[in-house]
Amino acid sequence: MPPLTTPKSGDALFASVERVNAELFTLTYGAIVRQLLTDLEEVEEVNKQLDQMGYNIGTRLVDEFLAKSNVSTCVDFKETADTIAKLGFKMFLGVTATVTNWDAEGTTCSFVLEDNPLVDFVELPDTCQGLQYCNVLSGVIRGALEMVSMKTEVTWVRDMLRGDDAYEMRVKLTKQVPEEYPYKDDD
Amino acid sequence: MPHRPFFFGHIFPAFDYFKNRVATRQSGYPRAACSPRAAFVLHQEPAHVVRPLRDSQSPTRGDPVGVRTTDVISSPPAVSFLGGLLSADTLSIISTSPSCLTMATVAIYSLFIINKSGGLIHYKDYGSAGRMDTNDSLRLASLWHSMHAISQQLSPTPGCNGIDLLQAHNFDLHCFQSLTGTKFFVVCETGAPNMEFLLRAIYELYTEFALKNPFYEMEMPIRCELFDFNLAQVIQKDRVALLGR
Numbered sequence: 001m002p003p004l005t006t007p008k009s010g011d012a013l014f015a016s017v018e019r020v021n022a023e024l025f026t027l028t029y030g031a032i033v034r035q036l037l038t039d040l041e042e043v044e045e046v047n048k049q050l051d052q053m054g055y056n057i058g059t060r061l062v063d064e065f066l067a068k069s070n071v072s073t074c075v076d077f078k079e080t081a082d083t084i085a086k087l088g089f090k091m092f093l094g095v096t097a098t099v100t101n102w103d104a105e106g107t108t109c110s111f112v113l114e115d116n117p118l119v120d121f122v123e124l125p126d127t128c129q130g131l132q133y134c135n136v137l138s139g140v141i142r143g144a145l146e147m148v149s150m151k152t153e154v155t156w157v158r159d160m161l162r163g164d165d166a167y168e169m170r171v172k173l174t175k176q177v178p179e180e181y182p183y184k185d186d187d
Numbered sequence: 188m189p190h191r192p193f194f195f196g197h198i199f200p201a202f203d204y205f206k207n208r209v210a211t212r213q214s215g216y217p218r219a220a221c222s223p224r225a226a227f228v229l230h231q232e233p234a235h236v237v238r239p240l241r242d243s244q245s246p247t248r249g250d251p252v253g254v255r256t257t258d259v260i261s262s263p264p265a266v267s268f269l270g271g272l273l274s275a276d277t278l279s280i281i282s283t284s285p286s287c288l289t290m291a292t293v294a295i296y297s298l299f300i301i302n303k304s305g306g307l308i309h310y311k312d313y314g315s316a317g318r319m320d321t322n323d324s325l326r327l328a329s330l331w332h333s334m335h336a337i338s339q340q341l342s343p344t345p346g347c348n349g350i351d352l353l354q355a356h357n358f359d360l361h362c363f364q365s366l367t368g369t370k371f372f373v374v375c376e377t378g379a380p381n382m383e384f385l386l387r388a389i390y391e392l393y394t395e396f397a398l399k400n401p402f403y404e405m406e407m408p409i410r411c412e413l414f415d416f417n418l419a420q421v422i423q424k425d426r427v428a429l430l431g432r
Binding site for chain 1: 365366367368369387390391393394395398399405
């Protein structure tokens with residue numbers, strides 16, 4: 001079905017959802033990461049858990065995004081990436097990302113975040129240097145895209161907590177698998 | 188009277204299911220009275236309307252599009268597909284007969300929500316006489332899922348998103364499929380307006396109260412009180428708006 005109303009802009013979307021205190025959000029996320037570190041002790045394990053949590057969030061989040069934003073099917077991955085960066089990030093994090101570094105085939109791109117509400121007040125200690133603090137975000141993108149039949153791999157390229165100037169995650173579309181009804185003529 | 192084979196029946200293996208059920212008759216479903224009328228409306232191609240399938244009792248015969256009815260689909264469960272409002276003596280799956288019941292007091296007869304694999308996750312009946320038990324509703328939900336998917340393959344042009352609207356003599360069925368594959372469809376009175384908006388509203392409720400519930404397992408039947416409560420409110424509001432009661 002085509003969208004019934006015109007798709008909203010990022011700001012309109014952000015204004016229409018219920019918002020929560022940003023500090024509460026930051027502190028809650030920080031508490032989760034700290035607790036995971038205490039429980040799992042290994043930085044790699046924590047990274048994996050954060051990604052898994054993000055994946056579970058993403059699978060549920062995408063429906064809400066689609067319901068509220070009223071976007072129609074994206075024509076290609078470029079449009080998908082733009083939608084995520086401008087509408088998705090805006091709606092849920094209140095910040096927009098920029099999409100850069102497209103590869104030749106148009107299947108890999110980077111989302112660059114200048115401002116990241118998850119990492120306010122955070123400084124990584126030396127003992128946690130391998131920690132991808134925002135790994136939940138990569139899981140969210142992966143989970144969300146999987147629910148609309150796109151398999152992706154998301155990795156972090158730049159991380160401000162490690163001294164870079166921005167947050168950059170690289171999203172690579174590995175497979176597009178539309179759900180097909182397994183109908184056979186010779187049945 | 189000989190039944191004329193319905194061309195869809197040759198294509199859809201799912202309908203073979205009904206071949207074995209020709210003789211069964213279930214009480215409680217309304218009986219056929221006069222001629223049926225039904226049309227499929229595909230998403231992009233309003234011109235591709237499958238014209239009425241008429242049964243042998245109809246005074247006017249002949250189909251402009253050459254579709255034919257078949258006796259393999261004359262079983263009551265098949266024809267009682269849509270909310271139990273149909274009954275079958277001689278009819279094909281997309282034709283219905285007007286029931287002897289008075290349904291005019293509600294705008295919506297029933298609501299189904301099915302997950303991306305075709306499993307029924309929510310079914311609510313709003314007072315139609317053809318109330319179904321769980322097994323029937325499960326079966327019909329997966330049947331609709333199949334039909335929806337097959338309609339996409341029938342489309343002459345690529346990019347069809349499946350069936351949006353099914354119109355029958357005494358009810359309409361509006362279907363909305365989200366981009367994630369979840370389908371919401373509602374059986375309502377003919378000509379009930381704004382069903383698409385209602386379906387979007389229900390989609391939003393689903394995202395709010397079912398998906399955000401951490402204890403709700405995805406793709407499983409929805410057992411969330413908040414969802415039921417808010418859904419009832421939305422339906423009630425819709426009913427009040429439409430019918431003034």
